Amino acid sequence: MTGISFTLNDKVRIALMLDDLGINYIEGGWPGSNPKDAEFFREMKNHPLSNAKLAAFGMTKRKGVNAKDDVNLNAILDSDVGVAVLVGKSWILHVREVLKVSPEDNLDMIYDSIRYLRDHGLTVIFDAEHFYQGFKEDPDYTLRIARTAEEAGASAVVLADTNGAMLPHEIYEITTKVVKEMKTMVGVHMHNDSGCAVANTVMGVLAGARHVQGTINGLGERTGNADLIQVIPNLVLKLGLKALRSLDDLKKLRAVSRFVYEAAGLSPNPYQPYVGDYAFSHKAGLHADGVSKVTRAYEHVDPELVGNSRRFVVSELAGSSNILMYLRDLGFNVTKDDPRLRHALERIKELENEGYSFDLAPASAVLIVLREIGVFRDELRIDYWKVVSDDDMHVAMVKVNGELGVAEGVGPVHAIDRALRSVASRLFPELNGVILTDYRVILPGEVKNTESVVRVLMEFSDGKTRWRTVGVSTSIIAASVAALLDGLNYILMINHYKGSR
Template identity: 45%
Template sequence: MTRIAIYDTTLRDGSQGEGVNFSLQDKLLITTKLDDLGVDYVEGGYPLSNPKDAAYFRAVRDLPLEHARIAAFGMTRRRDIAAEDDTGMRALVAAGTPVVTVVGKTWDLHAREVLGVSLDENLRMIGDSVAFLAANVAEVVYDAEHFFDGYRNNPDYALETVRKAADAGAAWIALCDTNGGSLPEQVAEAVTAVAREVRVPLGIHTHNDGELAVANSLAAVRQGARQVQGTINGLGERCGNADLCSVIANLALKYPGFHALAPGKLAKLTEVSRFVYETANMNLRSGQAFVGSSAFAHKGGMHVHGVRKIAASYEHVDPTTVGNERRILVSELSGKSNIAEKLAEHDLDQDPDLLTRVLDRVQDLENAGYQFEAAEASFVLLVEKIAGRHREAFQSRGFRVSVAGDGDGDSLTEATVKLRVGEAAEHTVGEGDGPVDALDNALRKALEHHFPGLRTMHLVDYKVRVINARAGTAARVRVVIESSDQDAVWGTIGVSENVIEASWLALLDAFEYKLSKDTRKARPARPEAAAVS
């Protein structure tokens, strides 16, 4: 088994992505998660670029890391300045990290036109910088920027730059596809050429502008690269970097001769992916390979039928190996296999007549604009009602919402709801920051003294989608509400030409599901089940 070192640059290269901004605490928390995953290197940033990165390198020393080695990142010395006199060089050493990564120019175009130096001076800058760092730091990684563009334009000079870094004492030479436009065969050819020239182990650093960053990384590994640089979820400038989630999973599951993480760590991959999304305040990419919420989601009836018989018939790997899970979706495309699988998930009867009635009703509702993929709680309530086993905790008798403004941009929203709870009639008023908040507050005021468990329920997310936009202001809208309590998250849906009514319907389902869930949880175990436990 050949060990591939994983070098994570989420905190540096990843933070250059549009909309990504990590606080100091975010960076420390992500570092801890990456260490727990088993990543070999964590690149923390450039200590001279901003106070936050400088503070990170001071604070990270106090983290009880078990595996990851922290790397500081910087550039080669400036032209016509000795390395030991260069402020950037001194800042890299002062960071006190066990690893320093320094980037230098490979492409003769960049040396002449961007740096404005001669090709010989560029070589001296590389050699002097690496030699100075190697004398002061335990491990130096040399990032050969724009290597593949440089190699295609002037292969002799590109190879000379990496030889210079190797001779000066670099522990690693990382070949960078900085523009992200190389093809796998071009990467393979260049890596092979470098491997013939230097005896220093090679790394690969790819960007995703051609949607080939992962493929290019794997091509480099097959040709001898032993370190892969990238980011969690592929975060990064422009189109991002190589997604380490996919790189790690492919190396572990598709290449029997390689391994990248310690045994048992691969199952943490999905957790780390979602932690980074959450910390970056970004939406999850549902279709992301291996770790996305849709990576093992099945919607077509034929697919679900196949998966229920043989999972491998429609899944290229077992989702649990990467910490993910299989999901069966319910929609108008569903067959009875989908419905049966969902009923089994919620311990509901699966008699053929019920399956047919549920499928017919789902197809009718989806034709009207409903979509149950993100509203599983509404689907469960629907099935329980069709099966005749749903017991209403309360009945809606109507609602009204009014908004009063003062003309200066300030407004007051007030909602009135009428409910019946058993024999009791409830007529309450709630105020809020908008109609949905006001309705939520009014519902709580009416129900919480009957059902105290509702105090643990909170609205997490609210989404509105126009279904038939051509109808203009008379278009139907779909509202999906996500709610949570101390042990679950659930989605509910409402559809109407009136966005407030659609919100009301989704809210009612959210409250109904919470009460139904609490009732099921409170039921005593069946005697036979208790005996087994």
């Protein structure tokens, strides 16, 4: 995928995670194309796999070259793996206009390449590039490609939608026809250019394909490949197929997904089906009320099956059910008809109209509710703060709970963070273990009847849990102070409440 390049260490760690997940084959790269991929296969000798088989990728031999003299084929042998994945042309357009060989020569190239690797003891998976495009244009020739690979000894013939142009009904129709013609296992390899890679993969399986190729999080050429994080639970939970070793392996999907995002330098997609932060989050009051009574009313699977969890969003669209579920998860029992609860919800809606957004900062919303119902009083209260900046020097002074704190920082927000914490950690030593893991400034724009405001989101962690808070003001520093105070008060509230029970 454009913009992504994994280090050798990243690739090794991902391979080991995929092996632990229960993936059958791991295509480790193209050893004939670059030194890093060749080094990966050498390095993997130090990391024996318990479940998966490591495969090296390559293409069929070049025209006019004997298989035994082809550099790419021999690079696969040199990688010392037991499985090869060979890609070959199956669209007559590519045969004539890209390879510039005759249809018969292309068949010979495919047969000779597979046979050469088979004669050296390798299992060969043949990827028929642009198969679906080729089938629509010349089905007879494309089927000859599949049969040739079968005759040469391929263990699976994989039909590729390399352009990513196909729609699900086309995949089903064509795959069904090919499966009827083949004795060898048929596979599918989908790209996402039409937004259908996952759906096309599932339709291919319904049509009889039993070998599935894809990537974690759908990372791949152009708009990506089929996302195995979505494909696998669809196959297991919806179709009852054994794609992994056991149902327990599904619980690892979220962790694997997040690690690959991290290694790729990407932020996890919170809307990703099954594993995203918001995949099982409920914002509308109607939905939250339904889920609180019958979870399957608005959840297609149990989130715990895929290593995820249920979340209730507090916002201007929320009803009392959202707040009640949050409070109950924290251990607070409040009745739905409590007038203080309705008053808290009204306050939240008023604040959202002023520029707040509690979707990403539920901890701040929880504090509002607990203050309104009289359960919690802020442990930390700021009486005064001031920041002085001069060129590269930023000094902050705060008065918290009647005590003064002064600190210097690399910026005004950093300075006030350090000054506030210098007092807070003296009063509450447990706060020494709380770190700020994310800080964002958002400009919502003009807000009715006020000046232009900024919204500051902060994420905290104590090593065991994470929580987010929000502050809004016409000043970035003031908004940051509000979010910071909420973040520290929230964990104090959680710890003190748990300790009192």
